[in-house]
Structures are given as structure tokens and as C-alpha cells.
Amino acid sequence: DADVTQTPRNRITKTGKRIMLECSQTKGHDRMYWYRQDPGLGLRLIYYSFDVKDINKGEISDGYSVSRQAQAKFSLSLESAIPNQTALYFCAATGKGEANTGELFFGEGSRLTVL
Amino acid sequence: LAKTTQPISMDSYEGQEVNITCSHNNIATNDYITWYQQFPSQGPRFIIQGYKTKVTNEVASLFIPADRKSSTLSLPRVSLSDTAVYYCLVPQGSTLGRLYFGRGTQLTVWP
Numbered sequence: 001d002a003d004v005t006q007t008p009r010n011r012i013t014k015t016g017k018r019i020m021l022e023c024s025q026t027k028g029h030d031r032m033y034w035y036r037q038d039p040g041l042g043l044r045l046i047y048y049s050f051d052v053k054d055i056n057k058g059e060i061s062d063g064y065s066v067s068r069q070a071q072a073k074f075s076l077s078l079e080s081a082i083p084n085q086t087a088l089y090f091c092a093a094t095g096k097g098e099a100n101t102g103e104l105f106f107g108e109g110s111r112l113t114v115l
Numbered sequence: 116l117a118k119t120t121q122p123i124s125m126d127s128y129e130g131q132e133v134n135i136t137c138s139h140n141n142i143a144t145n146d147y148i149t150w151y152q153q154f155p156s157q158g159p160r161f162i163i164q165g166y167k168t169k170v171t172n173e174v175a176s177l178f179i180p181a182d183r184k185s186s187t188l189s190l191p192r193v194s195l196s197d198t199a200v201y202y203c204l205v206p207q208g209s210t211l212g213r214l215y216f217g218r219g220t221q222l223t224v225w226p
Contacts, residue, residue: 004158033214035216040218041218042200042202042216042217042218042219043159043202043216043219044216045213045214045215045216048213048214056213058213058215059215088156090158090159092158092214094214103149103161103164104151104159104161104214105161106158106159106160107158108157108158109156109157109158111156
């Protein structure tokens, strides 16, 4: 079983539509992250959460929002999608002790295309 | 913030040893250094982690000098399947857990 599961894996949408990417994890990690990847730009942190009531902005949070509905679930929303949000999105999770050492467990990615 | 700097790309041939160096001049006392490997369209995968001196596992070795301002990932006898992007990760403050990746190093292994 994968530690971290993302849905959908692929999504094509139109400009202006609201989109939600969902992430769930089964190992009881308390810290969860959303990253965006564009060709040649590596991984950029969008938002992260240390527990259910904790949400923090990352490097590129504008145009995105998140919700930590439960310890195991962390969703990313694009309220009004635009073409430059076309990218590969990754969710990641780690336990409190592991976060200090940087070991993250990643999902398989959600490829979003905004037309 | 412990920003990291790595070469953008490296080339090697099968069977050679590859060393990728990452600089992290502002690393904090409690920070570990972690390296990840990423194949296209997949999430990064943990390779190795260290705090100081040398760490070795079945995949790679990690060398960290005494001042800890850099680290070197060493891949022995690379094969075509080692072609991937390699990231050096240093937490942005150990108690805050901000985990910023950079652009990584694209390693291409040729036959």
C-alpha cells in the first residue's frame, strides 16, 4: 500500500473552474505538504500543515488554498484555475520526528492541465 | 534560511562513480542533510541522509565535511537506470519543518 495517495492522477479543466486535488495518507504522519513541479524548476512548496488546525504558506501560495480535514487528509484547491497553474502537483507527508531530518514520503502526483 | 545550491546537470558513463555536491552555507546546528532521487512523472524518493562525516547505504554514500557547509552524494558504478534528478534537501529550521527543494541536478548516464 502506498503511504500517500493522490486523486485525481490527471485532470484537464478550463480557465476559471474550481479544482480540488486530494491527498490522503495511511501511516499517521502529522505533517503534510503540497508541492508544484514545472519543467526545469524543481519542486516548489505551496502549503504545509503540521496538524489539523495548522496551515502555513510556502514559496508560492498565491492562487491556491488548502484544507486539512483530518490528520490523514490534506486537499489543495484552485478557486479559479488559470493556464499558468498547469503543472504536476505532489503531496507529501512525514511524521513529526522525521520532519526535522527531511525524510518525506511522496504521492504519485496529480497532473493538472488548465486550458 | 539554509538555501541549497547544486549543479544543474551532470553527465556520466555507465560504470563510473558520480559525485554530486550541494552547498548549504547557512545550515543550522540541528539540521540533517537528505538526498532524494526523482524519475520523470514520479514523486521524489529518499536516498540517503546524514548529519556529519560519512554515511553509506546500499545505494550511495554521503560525505559531509566538518563545517557542514556542503555535502557530496556519491553514486558508485552508475548504470543507465540512475539517470534522474537528484535533490539535496536541508530543512528550513528544524523546529518549523519547512522543506524546500531546489531545482536539483539532472544526472544523465550514457552507455
